[in-house]
Amino acid sequence: MANWVKLTNVGSGFAAELLVERLRGAGLHARSSGDVGMFGAGFMGPTARGIDVFVLGNELSAAREILEETNEPY
Secondary structure, three states, X not given: OOOEEEEXXXXXXXHHHHHHHHHHHOXXXXXXXXXXXXXXXXXXXXXXEEEEEEEEHHHHXXXXXXXXXXXXXX
């Protein structure tokens, strides 16, 4: 069973997918989860609660390094 841990919370579905793909591109396992409200799962704009980005627990340190290295305003 995978041990997913929260890496961060970002302001939009687009930012979440961008970060997830950046992490996956670095060979890490990543996924996003969050409530985008009445707009549905395909909504990529800003959300009131944000979108959580998760990685596997044993990859958290590497994911934090990638998050710190990026210049994107997640």
